[in-house]
Amino acid sequence: MAGIVIAGGGDCGIRAAFAARDQGYAGTITVVAAEPGMPYERPPLSKPGELGATEKPICTPERLQDCKIDLLLGVSVHSVDRAGRRVVLSNGAGLDYDKLLLATGAVPRKLACSGGDRALSLRSLGDAQRIYGAAAPGVQITVIGAGLIGMELAAVLIGRGARVTVLEYGPRPLGRNVPEALATRITGQHLAEGVDILCSVQIAEVTKNAVILADGRSIPSDVVVAAIGVVPDTELGRASGLAVENGIRVDRQLRSTDPHIYAAGDCASVLCKDAVYRRFETWQNAQTQGDIAGRNMAGAGLQFGGPVWFWSDQYDLGLQAVGDTVGQASAIRKTDTETELHFYLDGQARLIGAAGLGIGNAVAKDIKLAQKLIEAEVPLDVALLGDPAINLKKMLRPIAVS
Amino acid sequence: MANWIDACAADDIEEEDVIRFDHAGRTFAIYRSPDDQYFCTDGLCTHENVHLADGLVMDHTIECPKHNGQFDYRTGEATRVPVCVNLAIYQVKLADGRVLIEI
Numbered sequence: 001m002a003g004i005v006i007a008g009g010g011d012c013g014i015r016a017a018f019a020a021r022d023q024g025y026a027g028t029i030t031v032v033a034a035e036p037g038m039p040y041e042r043p044p045l046s047k048p049g050e051l052g053a054t055e056k057p058i059c060t061p062e063r064l065q066d067c068k069i070d071l072l073l074g075v076s077v078h079s080v081d082r083a084g085r086r087v088v089l090s091n092g093a094g095l096d097y098d099k100l101l102l103a104t105g106a107v108p109r110k111l112a113c114s115g116g117d118r119a120l121s122l123r124s125l126g127d128a129q130r131i132y133g134a135a136a137p138g139v140q141i142t143v144i145g146a147g148l149i150g151m152e153l154a155a156v157l158i159g160r161g162a163r164v165t166v167l168e169y170g171p172r173p174l175g176r177n178v179p180e181a182l183a184t185r186i187t188g189q190h191l192a193e194g195v196d197i198l199c200s201v202q203i204a205e206v207t208k209n210a211v212i213l214a215d216g217r218s219i220p221s222d223v224v225v226a227a228i229g230v231v232p233d234t235e236l237g238r239a240s241g242l243a244v245e246n247g248i249r250v251d252r253q254l255r256s257t258d259p260h261i262y263a264a265g266d267c268a269s270v271l272c273k274d275a276v277y278r279r280f281e282t283w284q285n286a287q288t289q290g291d292i293a294g295r296n297m298a299g300a301g302l303q304f305g306g307p308v309w310f311w312s313d314q315y316d317l318g319l320q321a322v323g324d325t326v327g328q329a330s331a332i333r334k335t336d337t338e339t340e341l342h343f344y345l346d347g348q349a350r351l352i353g354a355a356g357l358g359i360g361n362a363v364a365k366d367i368k369l370a371q372k373l374i375e376a377e378v379p380l381d382v383a384l385l386g387d388p389a390i391n392l393k394k395m396l397r398p399i400a401v402s
Numbered sequence: 403m404a405n406w407i408d409a410c411a412a413d414d415i416e417e418e419d420v421i422r423f424d425h426a427g428r429t430f431a432i433y434r435s436p437d438d439q440y441f442c443t444d445g446l447c448t449h450e451n452v453h454l455a456d457g458l459v460m461d462h463t464i465e466c467p468k469h470n471g472q473f474d475y476r477t478g479e480a481t482r483v484p485v486c487v488n489l490a491i492y493q494v495k496l497a498d499g500r501v502l503i504e505i
Protein backbone atom coordinates (compact mmCIF):
# COMPACT_ATOMS: atom_id res chain seq x y z
CA MET A 1 0.00 0.00 0.00
CA ALA A 2 1.24 3.44 -0.90
CA GLY A 3 1.62 5.62 2.19
CA ILE A 4 3.12 8.92 3.19
CA VAL A 5 6.60 9.74 1.95
CA ILE A 6 8.49 12.73 3.37
CA ALA A 7 11.53 14.18 1.61
CA GLY A 8 13.76 15.79 4.25
CA GLY A 9 14.63 14.78 7.81
CA GLY A 10 14.90 18.25 9.36
CA ASP A 11 12.67 19.64 12.07
CA CYS A 12 9.80 20.02 9.65
CA GLY A 13 9.90 16.57 8.05
CA ILE A 14 10.23 14.71 11.36
CA ARG A 15 7.45 16.76 12.97
CA ALA A 16 5.19 16.00 10.01
CA ALA A 17 5.80 12.26 10.38
CA PHE A 18 4.79 12.26 14.08
CA ALA A 19 1.85 14.56 13.41
CA ALA A 20 0.45 12.24 10.73
CA ARG A 21 0.58 9.38 13.26
CA ASP A 22 -0.97 11.55 15.98
CA GLN A 23 -3.78 12.26 13.55
CA GLY A 24 -4.43 8.52 13.34
CA TYR A 25 -2.81 7.72 10.02
CA ALA A 26 -2.54 3.94 9.75
CA GLY A 27 -0.48 3.50 6.56
CA THR A 28 3.27 3.48 6.15
CA ILE A 29 5.22 6.67 6.85
CA THR A 30 8.71 6.93 5.38
CA VAL A 31 11.09 9.83 5.95
CA VAL A 32 13.84 10.05 3.36
CA ALA A 33 16.69 12.06 4.89
CA ALA A 34 19.69 13.15 2.84
CA GLU A 35 21.96 13.75 5.83
CA PRO A 36 23.77 10.71 7.25
CA GLY A 37 23.21 10.91 11.05
CA MET A 38 20.12 10.96 13.25
CA PRO A 39 18.02 14.13 12.69
CA TYR A 40 19.19 17.08 14.80
CA GLU A 41 18.06 20.61 15.56
CA ARG A 42 19.89 23.41 13.78
CA PRO A 43 19.50 26.34 16.23
CA PRO A 44 22.01 24.92 18.78
CA LEU A 45 24.67 24.91 16.04
CA SER A 46 25.13 28.66 16.46
CA LYS A 47 24.43 28.99 20.20
CA PRO A 48 27.17 29.13 22.81
CA GLY A 49 27.92 25.71 24.20
CA GLU A 50 30.94 24.13 25.78
CA LEU A 51 31.96 22.34 22.61
CA GLY A 52 30.78 25.01 20.22
CA ALA A 53 28.60 22.77 18.13
CA THR A 54 25.88 21.27 20.29
CA GLU A 55 24.30 18.19 18.77
CA LYS A 56 20.67 18.10 19.84
CA PRO A 57 18.79 15.16 18.37
CA ILE A 58 15.19 15.81 17.29
CA CYS A 59 13.98 12.39 18.40
CA THR A 60 15.19 9.00 19.55
CA PRO A 61 15.22 5.89 17.35
CA GLU A 62 12.86 4.32 19.93
CA ARG A 63 10.19 6.98 19.41
CA LEU A 64 10.37 6.52 15.65
CA GLN A 65 9.99 2.79 16.16
CA ASP A 66 7.07 3.22 18.58
CA CYS A 67 5.27 5.32 15.98
CA LYS A 68 6.24 2.98 13.14
CA ILE A 69 8.04 5.69 11.21
CA ASP A 70 10.67 4.45 8.77
CA LEU A 71 13.67 6.73 8.57
CA LEU A 72 16.05 6.25 5.65
CA LEU A 73 19.32 8.01 6.47
CA GLY A 74 21.85 9.26 3.94
CA VAL A 75 19.39 8.74 1.08
CA SER A 76 17.64 11.46 -0.88
CA VAL A 77 14.59 11.65 -3.06
CA HIS A 78 16.04 11.90 -6.54
CA SER A 79 12.93 12.38 -8.66
CA VAL A 80 9.15 12.34 -8.51
CA ASP A 81 6.87 10.61 -10.99
CA ARG A 82 3.67 12.50 -10.32
CA ALA A 83 1.47 10.50 -12.69
CA GLY A 84 2.60 7.19 -11.18
CA ARG A 85 2.81 8.67 -7.64
CA ARG A 86 6.21 7.21 -7.09
CA VAL A 87 9.53 8.63 -6.00
CA VAL A 88 12.92 7.33 -7.05
CA LEU A 89 15.62 7.50 -4.38
CA SER A 90 19.32 8.24 -4.78
CA ASN A 91 20.07 4.56 -4.13
CA GLY A 92 17.89 3.58 -7.08
CA ALA A 93 15.00 2.21 -5.00
CA GLY A 94 11.44 3.29 -5.72
CA LEU A 95 8.70 4.21 -3.23
CA ASP A 96 5.00 4.60 -4.02
CA TYR A 97 3.19 7.39 -2.24
CA ASP A 98 -0.35 8.42 -1.63
CA LYS A 99 0.84 11.73 -0.17
CA LEU A 100 4.30 13.24 -0.57
CA LEU A 101 5.72 16.04 1.60
CA LEU A 102 8.61 18.12 0.37
CA ALA A 103 10.41 19.34 3.52
CA THR A 104 13.74 19.89 1.84
CA GLY A 105 14.64 23.05 3.76
CA ALA A 106 17.12 25.60 2.53
CA VAL A 107 20.78 25.83 1.61
CA PRO A 108 23.22 28.65 2.42
CA ARG A 109 23.49 31.34 -0.22
CA LYS A 110 26.90 31.22 -1.89
CA LEU A 111 29.25 34.16 -1.92
CA ALA A 112 29.35 35.30 -5.55
CA CYS A 113 32.70 37.13 -5.59
CA SER A 114 36.01 35.80 -6.79
CA GLY A 115 37.29 33.17 -4.36
CA GLY A 116 33.84 33.01 -2.80
CA ASP A 117 33.96 29.23 -2.62
CA ARG A 118 36.79 29.56 -0.07
CA ALA A 119 34.18 30.69 2.45
CA LEU A 120 32.64 28.10 4.77
CA SER A 121 28.93 28.19 5.56
CA LEU A 122 26.88 27.12 8.58
CA ARG A 123 23.86 24.94 8.00
CA SER A 124 24.73 21.38 8.97
CA LEU A 125 26.38 19.68 11.91
CA GLY A 126 29.38 18.99 9.65
CA ASP A 127 29.63 22.70 8.82
CA ALA A 128 29.57 23.57 12.52
CA GLN A 129 32.25 21.04 13.39
CA ARG A 130 34.44 22.38 10.60
CA ILE A 131 34.06 26.00 11.77
CA TYR A 132 34.50 25.37 15.50
CA GLY A 133 37.35 22.97 14.76
CA ALA A 134 39.21 25.84 13.09
CA ALA A 135 38.38 28.39 15.79
CA ALA A 136 41.47 28.04 17.97
CA PRO A 137 42.40 30.98 20.22
CA GLY A 138 44.06 33.76 18.24
CA VAL A 139 42.83 32.54 14.86
CA GLN A 140 41.49 35.40 12.74
CA ILE A 141 37.97 34.63 11.56
CA THR A 142 35.92 36.82 9.26
CA VAL A 143 32.17 36.35 9.22
CA ILE A 144 30.45 37.80 6.17
CA GLY A 145 26.88 38.86 6.94
CA ALA A 146 25.60 40.43 10.17
CA GLY A 147 22.27 38.63 10.21
CA LEU A 148 21.10 36.49 13.13
CA ILE A 149 23.28 33.51 12.27
CA GLY A 150 26.38 35.60 11.49
CA MET A 151 26.03 37.52 14.75
CA GLU A 152 25.35 34.39 16.83
CA LEU A 153 28.36 32.76 15.26
CA ALA A 154 30.54 35.81 16.01
CA ALA A 155 29.46 35.63 19.67
CA VAL A 156 30.38 31.96 19.93
CA LEU A 157 33.71 32.39 18.14
CA ILE A 158 34.88 35.36 20.21
CA GLY A 159 33.95 33.37 23.30
CA ARG A 160 36.27 30.63 22.11
CA GLY A 161 39.19 33.06 21.88
CA ALA A 162 39.22 33.69 18.13
CA ARG A 163 39.64 37.19 16.72
CA VAL A 164 36.44 37.99 14.88
CA THR A 165 35.52 40.54 12.24
CA VAL A 166 31.97 40.79 10.89
CA LEU A 167 31.44 42.37 7.45
CA GLU A 168 28.00 43.64 6.52
CA TYR A 169 26.73 44.97 3.22
CA GLY A 170 23.85 46.94 4.78
CA PRO A 171 24.13 50.05 6.94
CA ARG A 172 23.68 48.19 10.24
CA PRO A 173 23.74 44.69 11.70
CA LEU A 174 20.51 42.66 11.99
CA GLY A 175 18.79 45.08 9.61
CA ARG A 176 16.45 42.54 8.10
CA ASN A 177 14.32 41.43 11.00
CA VAL A 178 15.34 43.07 14.30
CA PRO A 179 14.00 46.50 15.40
CA GLU A 180 16.80 49.04 15.25
CA ALA A 181 16.90 49.89 18.97
CA LEU A 182 17.27 46.22 19.87
CA ALA A 183 19.82 45.59 17.12
CA THR A 184 21.86 48.55 18.40
CA ARG A 185 21.99 47.07 21.88
CA ILE A 186 23.03 43.65 20.60
CA THR A 187 25.69 45.25 18.39
CA GLY A 188 27.00 47.24 21.37
CA GLN A 189 27.46 44.00 23.27
CA HIS A 190 29.44 42.51 20.38
CA LEU A 191 31.72 45.56 20.27
CA ALA A 192 32.23 45.39 24.04
CA GLU A 193 33.21 41.72 23.71
CA GLY A 194 35.82 42.66 21.11
CA VAL A 195 34.14 41.78 17.80
CA ASP A 196 35.05 44.14 14.94
CA ILE A 197 32.02 45.07 12.84
CA LEU A 198 32.26 46.88 9.50
CA CYS A 199 29.00 47.91 7.83
CA SER A 200 28.22 49.23 4.34
CA VAL A 201 31.07 47.25 2.83
CA GLN A 202 31.20 45.18 -0.33
CA ILE A 203 33.34 42.09 -0.77
CA ALA A 204 35.56 42.05 -3.84
CA GLU A 205 37.48 38.84 -3.27
CA VAL A 206 38.30 36.10 -0.82
CA THR A 207 41.96 35.10 -1.00
CA LYS A 208 43.86 32.40 0.88
CA ASN A 209 44.47 34.66 3.88
CA ALA A 210 42.31 37.76 3.50
CA VAL A 211 38.99 39.21 2.50
CA ILE A 212 39.48 42.10 0.05
CA LEU A 213 36.83 44.83 0.14
CA ALA A 214 35.65 46.80 -2.89
CA ASP A 215 37.34 49.93 -1.51
CA GLY A 216 40.67 48.10 -1.51
CA ARG A 217 40.92 47.37 2.20
CA SER A 218 42.23 43.94 3.11
CA ILE A 219 40.93 42.07 6.17
CA PRO A 220 43.40 39.37 7.24
CA SER A 221 41.48 36.12 7.62
CA ASP A 222 42.57 32.61 8.48
CA VAL A 223 38.98 31.39 8.16
CA VAL A 224 36.08 32.99 6.29
CA VAL A 225 32.45 32.10 6.93
CA ALA A 226 29.66 33.36 4.70
CA ALA A 227 26.39 33.84 6.58
CA ILE A 228 24.53 35.76 3.89
CA GLY A 229 21.20 34.03 4.06
CA VAL A 230 19.70 30.89 2.61
CA VAL A 231 17.90 29.94 -0.55
CA PRO A 232 15.02 27.48 -0.41
CA ASP A 233 15.84 24.02 -1.73
CA THR A 234 13.21 23.83 -4.45
CA GLU A 235 15.05 21.54 -6.85
CA LEU A 236 12.63 18.63 -6.49
CA GLY A 237 9.58 20.86 -6.71
CA ARG A 238 10.86 22.55 -9.83
CA ALA A 239 11.93 19.32 -11.51
CA SER A 240 8.50 17.84 -10.89
CA GLY A 241 6.77 20.82 -12.46
CA LEU A 242 5.19 22.32 -9.33
CA ALA A 243 4.70 26.08 -9.03
CA VAL A 244 7.87 27.53 -7.50
CA GLU A 245 8.69 31.11 -6.71
CA ASN A 246 10.99 31.83 -3.78
CA GLY A 247 9.84 28.48 -2.40
CA ILE A 248 7.44 25.76 -3.42
CA ARG A 249 4.06 27.44 -3.59
CA VAL A 250 1.40 25.96 -1.34
CA ASP A 251 -2.11 26.94 -0.32
CA ARG A 252 -3.18 27.53 3.26
CA GLN A 253 -3.51 23.77 3.79
CA LEU A 254 0.11 23.49 2.57
CA ARG A 255 -0.85 21.66 -0.65
CA SER A 256 1.22 22.38 -3.73
CA THR A 257 -0.29 22.67 -7.20
CA ASP A 258 -0.47 18.85 -7.13
CA PRO A 259 -3.04 17.77 -4.50
CA HIS A 260 -0.98 14.70 -3.61
CA ILE A 261 2.14 16.76 -2.87
CA TYR A 262 2.57 19.05 0.13
CA ALA A 263 5.46 21.37 1.02
CA ALA A 264 6.35 22.89 4.40
CA GLY A 265 9.13 24.55 6.38
CA ASP A 266 12.01 26.59 4.97
CA CYS A 267 11.36 25.35 1.40
CA ALA A 268 7.69 26.39 1.21
CA SER A 269 6.11 29.64 0.11
CA VAL A 270 2.74 29.73 1.82
CA LEU A 271 -0.40 31.60 0.91
CA CYS A 272 -1.11 33.78 3.95
CA LYS A 273 -4.37 35.24 5.25
CA ASP A 274 -3.81 38.46 3.33
CA ALA A 275 -3.46 36.54 0.03
CA VAL A 276 0.32 37.10 -0.13
CA TYR A 277 2.78 34.19 -0.45
CA ARG A 278 5.42 34.19 2.25
CA ARG A 279 8.34 31.97 3.12
CA PHE A 280 9.56 31.72 6.70
CA GLU A 281 12.89 30.54 8.04
CA THR A 282 12.29 29.84 11.69
CA TRP A 283 12.34 26.77 13.86
CA GLN A 284 8.81 27.31 15.14
CA ASN A 285 7.52 27.75 11.61
CA ALA A 286 9.14 24.46 10.58
CA GLN A 287 7.39 22.80 13.55
CA THR A 288 4.01 24.42 12.95
CA GLN A 289 3.94 23.84 9.21
CA GLY A 290 5.28 20.31 9.66
CA ASP A 291 2.47 19.61 12.11
CA ILE A 292 -0.20 20.99 9.79
CA ALA A 293 1.16 19.22 6.70
CA GLY A 294 1.44 15.91 8.56
CA ARG A 295 -2.10 16.12 9.88
CA ASN A 296 -3.52 17.24 6.55
CA MET A 297 -1.82 14.36 4.72
CA ALA A 298 -3.60 12.13 7.25
CA GLY A 299 -6.95 13.68 6.39
CA ALA A 300 -7.30 16.80 8.54
CA GLY A 301 -8.11 20.13 6.92
CA LEU A 302 -6.03 22.53 9.00
CA GLN A 303 -4.94 25.92 7.73
CA PHE A 304 -1.68 27.71 8.38
CA GLY A 305 -2.18 31.20 9.74
CA GLY A 306 -0.64 31.93 13.10
CA PRO A 307 2.10 34.50 13.55
CA VAL A 308 5.62 33.18 13.12
CA TRP A 309 7.97 33.37 16.09
CA PHE A 310 11.75 33.21 16.52
CA TRP A 311 14.42 33.69 19.13
CA SER A 312 18.14 34.42 19.09
CA ASP A 313 20.68 34.10 21.92
CA GLN A 314 23.86 36.17 21.87
CA TYR A 315 26.08 36.33 24.97
CA ASP A 316 23.60 36.62 27.86
CA LEU A 317 21.10 38.50 25.72
CA GLY A 318 17.89 36.83 24.59
CA LEU A 319 15.91 38.22 21.67
CA GLN A 320 12.43 37.01 20.78
CA ALA A 321 10.05 38.29 18.15
CA VAL A 322 6.66 37.28 16.83
CA GLY A 323 4.68 38.40 13.79
CA ASP A 324 5.32 41.47 11.75
CA THR A 325 7.86 43.89 13.28
CA VAL A 326 8.76 46.22 10.43
CA GLY A 327 8.66 50.00 10.60
CA GLN A 328 8.01 52.12 13.64
CA ALA A 329 6.85 50.49 16.89
CA SER A 330 3.52 51.79 18.20
CA ALA A 331 4.42 51.21 21.84
CA ILE A 332 7.56 50.40 23.81
CA ARG A 333 7.44 48.75 27.21
CA LYS A 334 10.51 48.91 29.48
CA THR A 335 10.03 46.32 32.19
CA ASP A 336 13.38 47.18 33.79
CA THR A 337 16.67 48.72 32.66
CA GLU A 338 17.62 45.53 30.85
CA THR A 339 14.31 44.42 29.39
CA GLU A 340 12.30 46.07 26.66
CA LEU A 341 9.49 45.12 24.32
CA HIS A 342 8.37 46.80 21.11
CA PHE A 343 4.79 46.41 19.91
CA TYR A 344 3.49 46.90 16.37
CA LEU A 345 -0.18 47.68 15.73
CA ASP A 346 -2.16 47.79 12.49
CA GLY A 347 -4.48 50.65 11.47
CA GLN A 348 -7.22 49.26 13.69
CA ALA A 349 -5.02 49.14 16.79
CA ARG A 350 -4.75 45.34 16.61
CA LEU A 351 -1.40 43.82 17.52
CA ILE A 352 0.46 42.39 14.50
CA GLY A 353 3.96 42.00 15.90
CA ALA A 354 6.19 42.27 18.94
CA ALA A 355 9.91 42.02 19.60
CA GLY A 356 11.73 41.97 22.92
CA LEU A 357 15.25 41.89 24.28
CA GLY A 358 16.40 41.05 27.78
CA ILE A 359 18.81 38.94 29.78
CA GLY A 360 18.27 35.23 29.23
CA ASN A 361 14.62 34.42 28.70
CA ALA A 362 13.32 37.57 30.40
CA VAL A 363 11.04 38.51 27.49
CA ALA A 364 9.68 35.02 26.84
CA LYS A 365 6.47 35.35 28.87
CA ASP A 366 5.49 38.65 27.32
CA ILE A 367 6.29 37.52 23.79
CA LYS A 368 4.07 34.46 24.29
CA LEU A 369 1.30 36.72 25.53
CA ALA A 370 1.88 39.02 22.56
CA GLN A 371 1.45 36.02 20.28
CA LYS A 372 -1.90 35.30 21.90
CA LEU A 373 -2.89 38.95 21.59
CA ILE A 374 -2.03 38.85 17.88
CA GLU A 375 -4.15 35.74 17.47
CA ALA A 376 -7.03 37.39 19.35
CA GLU A 377 -7.20 40.12 16.66
CA VAL A 378 -8.82 42.65 18.99
CA PRO A 379 -8.12 46.40 19.20
CA LEU A 380 -5.80 47.28 22.09
CA ASP A 381 -5.05 50.37 24.13
CA VAL A 382 -1.58 51.59 23.15
CA ALA A 383 -1.05 53.25 26.52
CA LEU A 384 -1.61 49.94 28.33
CA LEU A 385 0.82 48.11 26.02
CA GLY A 386 3.52 50.61 26.94
CA ASP A 387 2.83 50.50 30.68
CA PRO A 388 5.03 47.92 32.43
CA ALA A 389 2.68 47.92 35.42
CA ILE A 390 -0.07 46.33 33.31
CA ASN A 391 0.19 42.56 32.98
CA LEU A 392 -0.38 41.66 29.31
CA LYS A 393 -2.42 38.72 30.54
CA LYS A 394 -4.98 41.21 31.80
CA MET A 395 -5.29 42.65 28.31
CA LEU A 396 -5.79 39.17 26.93
CA ARG A 397 -8.43 38.15 29.44
CA PRO A 398 -10.06 41.33 30.70
CA ILE A 399 -12.90 39.37 32.26
CA ALA A 400 -11.23 36.25 33.59
CA VAL A 401 -8.39 38.04 35.38
CA SER A 402 -9.40 40.55 37.98
CA MET B 403 11.02 10.18 56.00
CA ALA B 404 9.35 13.08 54.32
CA ASN B 405 11.68 15.99 53.86
CA TRP B 406 9.68 19.22 53.74
CA ILE B 407 11.61 22.28 52.60
CA ASP B 408 10.42 25.83 53.16
CA ALA B 409 10.51 27.29 49.66
CA CYS B 410 8.86 30.71 49.78
CA ALA B 411 5.98 32.73 51.13
CA ALA B 412 2.61 31.99 49.56
CA ASP B 413 2.42 35.64 48.52
CA ASP B 414 5.75 35.51 46.71
CA ILE B 415 3.98 33.94 43.75
CA GLU B 416 1.28 35.83 41.93
CA GLU B 417 -1.87 34.04 41.00
CA GLU B 418 -1.45 32.04 37.77
CA ASP B 419 2.30 32.42 37.83
CA VAL B 420 5.52 30.60 38.62
CA ILE B 421 8.79 31.30 40.41
CA ARG B 422 12.15 29.60 40.60
CA PHE B 423 13.40 27.92 43.76
CA ASP B 424 16.92 26.55 44.17
CA HIS B 425 17.85 24.11 46.89
CA ALA B 426 20.89 21.92 47.51
CA GLY B 427 22.17 22.13 43.95
CA ARG B 428 18.76 21.43 42.46
CA THR B 429 16.35 23.81 40.84
CA PHE B 430 12.55 23.78 40.96
CA ALA B 431 9.58 25.69 39.62
CA ILE B 432 6.77 26.51 42.04
CA TYR B 433 3.36 27.41 40.67
CA ARG B 434 0.26 29.13 41.98
CA SER B 435 -2.79 28.18 39.95
CA PRO B 436 -5.71 30.47 39.07
CA ASP B 437 -7.77 28.61 41.70
CA ASP B 438 -5.10 29.41 44.29
CA GLN B 439 -3.47 26.03 44.63
CA TYR B 440 0.28 25.45 44.76
CA PHE B 441 2.34 22.96 42.77
CA CYS B 442 6.01 22.14 42.26
CA THR B 443 7.94 20.57 39.38
CA ASP B 444 11.54 20.21 38.34
CA GLY B 445 12.83 23.59 37.21
CA LEU B 446 14.28 22.70 33.84
CA CYS B 447 12.29 21.81 30.75
CA THR B 448 12.81 18.19 29.70
CA HIS B 449 13.57 19.36 26.15
CA GLU B 450 16.53 21.60 26.83
CA ASN B 451 18.25 23.29 29.76
CA VAL B 452 15.75 26.11 29.95
CA HIS B 453 14.22 27.23 33.25
CA LEU B 454 10.44 26.98 33.32
CA ALA B 455 10.18 29.89 35.77
CA ASP B 456 10.66 32.15 32.71
CA GLY B 457 7.72 30.45 31.01
CA LEU B 458 4.09 31.46 30.75
CA VAL B 459 1.44 29.99 33.06
CA MET B 460 -2.05 29.87 31.58
CA ASP B 461 -4.68 27.95 33.55
CA HIS B 462 -2.94 24.71 34.53
CA THR B 463 -0.36 24.80 31.79
CA ILE B 464 3.24 25.98 31.86
CA GLU B 465 4.71 26.83 28.48
CA CYS B 466 8.49 26.54 28.12
CA PRO B 467 10.07 29.93 27.40
CA LYS B 468 11.95 28.60 24.38
CA HIS B 469 10.43 25.83 22.39
CA ASN B 470 6.70 26.15 22.97
CA GLY B 471 6.59 22.83 24.73
CA GLN B 472 3.82 22.61 27.34
CA PHE B 473 3.25 20.70 30.56
CA ASP B 474 0.33 20.33 32.93
CA TYR B 475 2.15 21.48 36.06
CA ARG B 476 -0.25 19.60 38.34
CA THR B 477 0.75 16.21 36.93
CA GLY B 478 3.99 17.00 35.09
CA GLU B 479 2.49 15.58 31.92
CA ALA B 480 4.01 16.80 28.63
CA THR B 481 1.04 18.08 26.63
CA ARG B 482 2.53 19.60 23.51
CA VAL B 483 5.49 18.84 21.27
CA PRO B 484 8.42 19.14 21.07
CA VAL B 485 8.43 17.94 24.67
CA CYS B 486 7.62 14.29 25.11
CA VAL B 487 9.24 13.50 28.46
CA ASN B 488 7.12 14.31 31.51
CA LEU B 489 8.33 16.60 34.29
CA ALA B 490 8.98 15.27 37.78
CA ILE B 491 6.55 16.73 40.31
CA TYR B 492 6.82 17.22 44.08
CA GLN B 493 4.26 17.40 46.86
CA VAL B 494 3.44 20.84 48.15
CA LYS B 495 1.75 22.00 51.35
CA LEU B 496 0.99 25.37 52.88
CA ALA B 497 1.72 26.18 56.49
CA ASP B 498 1.43 29.59 58.12
CA GLY B 499 1.54 31.37 54.80
CA ARG B 500 4.65 29.47 53.69
CA VAL B 501 4.96 27.07 50.75
CA LEU B 502 6.68 23.80 51.64
CA ILE B 503 7.82 21.23 49.12
CA GLU B 504 8.69 17.61 49.72
CA ILE B 505 11.94 16.54 48.11
Ligand SMILES: Cc1cc2nc3c(=O)[nH]c(=O)nc-3n(C[C@H](O)[C@H](O)[C@H](O)COP(=O)(O)OP(=O)(O)OC[C@H]3O[C@@H](n4cnc5c(N)ncnc54)[C@H](O)[C@@H]3O)c2cc1C
Pocket residue numbers: 007008009010011012013032033034035041042043044045046075076077078103104105106122123124149233236264265266267280281282283284286309310311312313
Ligand atom coordinates in the same frame (compact mmCIF):
# COMPACT_ATOMS: atom_id res chain seq x y z
C1 LIG C 1 22.94 27.69 12.45
C2 LIG C 1 21.46 27.91 12.47
C3 LIG C 1 20.86 28.51 13.58
C4 LIG C 1 19.49 28.75 13.63
N1 LIG C 1 18.97 29.34 14.73
C5 LIG C 1 17.63 29.56 14.80
C6 LIG C 1 17.05 30.18 15.95
O1 LIG C 1 17.74 30.54 16.91
N2 LIG C 1 15.71 30.38 15.96
C7 LIG C 1 14.91 30.00 14.92
O2 LIG C 1 13.72 30.21 14.97
N3 LIG C 1 15.43 29.40 13.82
C8 LIG C 1 16.77 29.19 13.72
N4 LIG C 1 17.30 28.59 12.60
C9 LIG C 1 16.41 28.24 11.49
C10 LIG C 1 15.81 26.85 11.63
O3 LIG C 1 16.79 25.94 12.04
C11 LIG C 1 15.20 26.44 10.30
O4 LIG C 1 14.14 27.31 10.01
C12 LIG C 1 14.68 25.00 10.34
O5 LIG C 1 15.74 24.11 10.55
C13 LIG C 1 13.95 24.63 9.06
O6 LIG C 1 13.58 23.28 9.09
P1 LIG C 1 13.24 22.44 7.77
O7 LIG C 1 12.98 21.06 8.24
O8 LIG C 1 12.24 23.17 6.99
O9 LIG C 1 14.57 22.49 6.89
P2 LIG C 1 16.02 21.88 7.18
O10 LIG C 1 16.33 21.95 8.61
O11 LIG C 1 16.93 22.56 6.23
O12 LIG C 1 15.89 20.36 6.79
C14 LIG C 1 15.74 19.92 5.47
C15 LIG C 1 16.44 18.60 5.29
O13 LIG C 1 16.07 18.03 4.05
C16 LIG C 1 17.19 17.43 3.45
N5 LIG C 1 16.92 17.30 2.01
C17 LIG C 1 16.99 18.24 1.05
N6 LIG C 1 16.65 17.73 -0.15
C18 LIG C 1 16.34 16.43 0.06
C19 LIG C 1 15.90 15.36 -0.79
N7 LIG C 1 15.71 15.54 -2.10
N8 LIG C 1 15.69 14.13 -0.25
C20 LIG C 1 15.87 13.95 1.09
N9 LIG C 1 16.28 14.92 1.93
C21 LIG C 1 16.52 16.15 1.43
C22 LIG C 1 18.30 18.36 3.82
O14 LIG C 1 19.55 17.72 3.72
C23 LIG C 1 17.95 18.71 5.26
O15 LIG C 1 18.49 17.79 6.16
C24 LIG C 1 18.68 28.36 12.53
C25 LIG C 1 19.27 27.75 11.42
C26 LIG C 1 20.64 27.52 11.37
C27 LIG C 1 21.25 26.88 10.16
